[in-house]
Amino acid sequence: MHKALRPVLTAGFLVGLLAGCAATAPARAEAPTAVAPTPPGAAIASAHSLATEAGMEMIRAGGNAFDAAVAVSSTLSVVEPISSGLGGGGFFLLHDAASGRDVFVDARETAPASATPAAFLDEDGELDRDRATNGPWSAGIPGLPAALVHVAREYGELPLSTTLAPAIRIAREGFPVYERLERGYARRSQVMERYRGTREVFLADGDPPQVGEVLRQPDLARTLELIARDGADGFYRGEVGQALLASVAEEGGRWTAGELAGYEVREREPIEFEYRGWHVVTAPPPSSGGVALAQMLQILGGWDLAAMEEPDRIHLVVEAMRRAYRDRTIYLGDPDFVEMPLALLTDPAYAAGLRATIHPDRATPSDLLSGQPVPLEDDETTHFSIIDGDGNRVSATQTVNLLYGSGLVAPGTGVLLNNEMDDFALKPGTPNAFGVMGFEANAVEPGKRMLSSMTPSIIESDDKVAILGAPGGSRIITEVLVGILGYDAGLDAQQVAALPRYHHQWMPDVVSAEPDALSPGTVKALEAMGHTVNAGEDTWGNLQTVAWDKRTGELSGGTDPRNPVGKAEVLPEPATSP
Incomplete structure (x- = not known):
């Protein structure tokens, strides 16, 4: 990440912005005063x-x-x-x-x-x-x-x-x-x-x-x-x-x-669910991303993240990640070959049950979650x-x-x-080159499609549409999660693309974080809760996103500053102030 971004776009900054949005944003239930029927370009x-x-x-x-x-x-x-x-x-x-x-x-x-x-x-x-x-x-x-x-x-x-x-x-x-x-x-x-x-x-x-x-x-x-x-x-x-x-x-x-x-090619029905006034449309199997995203966001929807201190919020997000990645490993594969309990895995009631297993101030050791020992692919996507x-x-x-x-x-x-x-x-049971583990649902068979973490997604609220996705192997899913949380907090497209990232994938039982993504105080607090934290990893991912504000008509784009050759372009170009 560009060093200039690190002091601004930290997880602490996002928490503060969450709190600020909670205090100043109009209630979601309010009817929109004016919504543009189509984007201006x-x-x-x-x-x-x-x-x-x-x-x-x-x-x-x-x-x-x-x-x-x-x-x-x-x-x-x-x-x-x-x-x-x-x-x-x-x-x-x-x-x-x-x-x-x-x-x-x-x-x-x-x-x-x-x-x-x-x-x-x-x-x-x-x-x-x-x-x-x-x-x-x-x-x-x-x-x-x-x-x-x-x-x-x-x-x-x-x-x-x-x-x-x-x-x-x-x-x-x-x-x-x-x-x-x-x-x-x-x-x-x-x-x-x-x-x-x-x-x-x-x-x-x-x-x-x-x-x-x-x-x-x-x-x-x-x-x-x-x-x-x-x-x-x-x-x-x-x-x-x-x-x-x-x-x-x-x-x-x-x-x-x-x-x-x-x-x-196969045309499939996307996974769709609701999160805090957002309608989320995302990838079904053979992507694992949509199922995991539905679980994580629906677990987190039971808490007021904006009102929390940074360590408590990060702890709950990590615990949601841990549970979603456990299910990813055990259940998901190519839908043309494998019967999967998708209705159960994406049900809000199932997410509520998972939420009830999360201790508010203690990490859940991954080996205590039921199941068998899962994912880390390359970020070159x-x-x-x-x-x-x-x-x-x-x-x-x-x-x-x-x-x-x-x-x-x-x-x-x-x-x-x-x-x-x-x-x-x-x-089965042996990690691949990047630590990704799987079992029978993702075993190789002729003609079968291998499980993926790619998570192209579209989110829409009363007043905004945002489109986003990223590379990053098994970390794609959590990149998209952090991006959606950023949009929910009121960030613009470029701020979402630049957000610092952290990740947990059940196995290995480690919280990975980019440099300066977590404050030293948060790292210390998470470790006191029982988390193992690696807060000095290299940056990862390459998130690309565009957004349309339906009330103002504004179009915007965000390209990841970790990738200097990326580009976001809007047509017609937004007017500039004199």
Whole structure:
């Protein structure tokens, strides 16, 4: 986080603001005096300025939020190979203003038929970490290209040849390498340089990517052109499909033409619930985020957080996190494969029961909660948020999992494959590379979608709409939670994006916090309650959010200051004071 933000946007600041809002804000029950029927323009926030600008290019061309989403998503797939791409997957939460319908487009990767539990064990019966995280065996069948085509054709107004044009142009002409790309490549170089196709992209000039150099990806531009021309067949069949199959086979993996060509997105009903006058729409399984968010917020809804001192408030939030992550581990998986008690897990009465188990001034040791020993993934994912002048909304999170995914680029395609297989419980009860543990609900099976923490969300009150989401692995869910609490406290979009973060995920039984997120006094008080606190972790996440004030008509955007290449843009630009 930028140091200038730390003294201002501390958890203590948020508590004070909560208290101030409680004292000065009008009662929620009051009828709005004037509510604008639609936003005055459009707002987009994404993790890279070129992607935000690509989305605005579609708005200016007469497209809607869904057209902008295709442009933003595909451009991020070019400029953020460290975080996402055509070889990965994602979730698109859409609100169609004309019908009032909310829909969740599930483009999560699927396991190939070769992905049996035994395939990921070494000769001693232990999880083979290298196979689970690197190269062809770590890659699921990609879902993002199918999502781009589906969103464009079902919800957009512009042809794919238009919405993919910015990404094609940037892939061909190149873009300047930024610090995170250089740093991430250095961390993953030994893996990435194993593969011929990866070397052809990232060592094209003879050395690794360096800040300021221009990274060109002509093969990726060609792949995007084929998708623009042929739709999903341009990726999953034909020359690109054959090249993907050949590359996986060349490196020792096994995909079939049938499972590649047979990939389909799923449209699912979002999870919806109420929190203190906000209607929350969020991600259903195979995301774990919406269920956990519903549990945490509905637990916290039983207390007046604004009236509490910082240690007491943080304690209760942490205890809500602890219980939600316990249930995440035990119950959640791919809804096409697993029966889950979703109605129970998201019921306010269930949340009330969990609330009753929380001691007001003592931590609950995680090993005393019923269940079996859960989550910590990498933060190299990306999110974008969009609202347009008709009121259409998009909250989308996409990923290739770890830094640069599997490290494997299929020669001739420019497509960097994901390593999402590591998000399965490949060996139930054994944590993955980032400490994420799971059991039978998330065990690997052919065609199954691995559990995710991506939590694209939309919240709406009488007078405001906010769209938000973030990367951060298992910490995504708590980032979104802290963001929603910030909006409820009256923060604006940029303040929400910059909020300091803290996190608990049941196992390990530790409160993680960014530097200066918790005051020394709060850390001491939490430890006296029985919490173990690590208050000096590196910053994490990359939250992107937009908001519409329905009473004033103001549109705003917030981009995470932890990421210097992100951009939030509003069209038309807000008027400035003379």
